[in-house]
Amino acid sequence: MSTDPGTPPPGFLLADGPPAGLGSSRRRFGLGERGLRGLAASAAVVPLIALAAVLGVLIYKALPAMRYNGLGFFTRLAWSEGNTYGGISHAGGVTHPVGATYGGLSLVLGTLMSSAIALVIAVPLSVGAALAIVEKLPTRLSRSLGFFLELLAGIPSVVFGLWGVITFGPILSRDVTPFIARVLPNVPVLSWFKGNVGAGEGLLTSGIVLAIMVVPIIAATTRDLLRQVPVLPKEGARALGMSDWEVTRRVSLRWVGAGIIGASVLGLARALGETMAVAMVSGAILGTIPTNIYATFTTIAATIVSQLDSALTDSTGLAVSTLAEAALVIMVITLLANIGARVLVRRVSTAGLPVGRGI
């Protein structure tokens, strides 16, 4: 080995180990190697254990509530801790205050509706912003725009909530939504925008605030994807006489299509789980199904934070257990969204894209 001119000095042979005859350095080397691998392996396993532990503890805590609430949790509207100052009774092995009724339907619907509104607003906005940054704007402008986009992602959600409550919501309900509600015709879909516009807290305000919060996530991911679209197909398309719009539509967007779905799900996950901002601008109303887009509502995450204090005063523990059940539901919804996105991405990316894969 010593005659091999290509042999690197000892210590660089990571995969092959040190040369024979250097016993002491071999021991030291082995220790370092083991240490690094051990660290890496445990770092890789801890997140898995964390997920399992969180799920395990949540399920354990939620069991009494699941037994008490049953499947009706998903079809009932009413949410009441019952008479915690009155009698305590037992049903199916669960101790509960008399009259306790928990229904999660309005929470689940509120979560899905506000996130859907957020995505409807945020996806076109984000893709547009990403296209502008990558394809249209001069470098100096696109760089500063990208910088502000990343700044937007770093703003704590409570700041958006406060802004929504004291500035945006009141302006919306005073100057904008009454006009929209008056002008739009009373036909299906658009009638959703008519009726009582409320006082600025509700579904539309929450949806818009959420949209502003998820735009940076979707836009930054889409921008990075668009940057990976090779130049040659685009130039080829131009050479065939396509306009800018045609190149964007038929080459760039087709190339990253599946990636945009992935980016949108990243944003969706954020919107589904967003707590503080929604708790502040939703109106925090339990147990109603919104009848128009301005109606007050609440989400699973917002309910957990707003109901926890009073739940902790329920000496039977059923109220806290029910919040654990709600937490489990939001985890499952987020997981389903992620799995759904993966399936979609796989389907879209194998369905004959013109040139290569997006991601």
Next chain:
Amino acid sequence: MSKPQPRTRSHVRGFSTMRAKVLAPVALASVAALALAACGTKTPSSTGTTAGGTGTTVAQTSGGSITLTEAGSSLLYPLFQIWAPAYHTEHPNVTISPAAGGSGLGISDAIAGTVNIGASDAYLSPGNVSKDPDLENIPLAISAQMVNYNLPGVTKHLNLSGQVLSQIYQGKITTWNDPAIAAANPGVTLPPTKIVPLHRSDGSGDSFIFTTYLSDADPSGWGAKYHYNTNFTGPPISGALAENGNGGMVTGCAATPGCVAYIGISYLSKTNSAGLGEAKLKNAAGNYLLPNASTIVAEASGFAPKTPPNETISLIYGPAPQGYPIINYEYAIVSTRQPSPPTASAVKALLSWASNPADGSAPSFLNQVGFQPLPTSVVALSTAQINKIA
């Protein structure tokens, strides 16, 4: 170069055995840590003497100076804000750090031991007392609750009864010119504005005393169906709003024409400057009254002799003909087992000072928030409870 290959494999083998050795404890430790973090319930009341060791005891003692933390009722919060600097001036070694957050928070923080004094407009439930026998609810002063509304153009105090409010909060009366409201308000031109009932989104003693009033005044309706609780118990009404804290109720009602809201009397100056109306409420004797010194004292004097040694009693809808129907004791929720003797004596001194009509309950303090001092017999009961703290 063929020689090193077995070594590579031995490295891999070494890795796998090492993985088993190293990862097992790592995994166990992380699972244990997570499980502990998730399951750990803070019960310093049962561990009593471990001062500052558990991370849940709050009083900080350094060089003889003590910081006492208080959290909970947003109704009592304005008074604690006035008390804190005054008490610090009299007792320079004691600093009081007050916070709002709702009576539900006051009770749950006191149970968890994360504050020295939990503030609540609601007394402890029998379930809480049997679970944490160390907890006491000690009245410091007497408060009242207003029912406010936002009706531009209506300048007279509207007459409202518990039955009518029960119907409003059940969504059965939906406009301000409803015959039931008009019948109690002859000569007042009521607009056809839609009623927007506001309730509290946080665990709240105001929700507790308001729903107690609805239950007592409408026993077969509200009382049978919805009871009373710190968590607002009423049925969901489309278009209704939930607000966080008394402050949220004031700003929410001010922004919502047609609203009706229940707000603590300590927010009277804020409801006035927000232009909200204040209702005269119907008491059990059938009189419509506003909350003021004489109606609050009249109501309280009826309940003082009935107050039991643990001071757990509702002061709602009493028989006094000139008594305002929604008044309540403002409770300090305190554990009798404090983390250390200096903390215990500091808490005792503060509570004695606060409930004493010559000190913290002097008119100079209470008049600012519209509260009344405890009747003499009740001060004695509070003192007896304070003396149990050790």
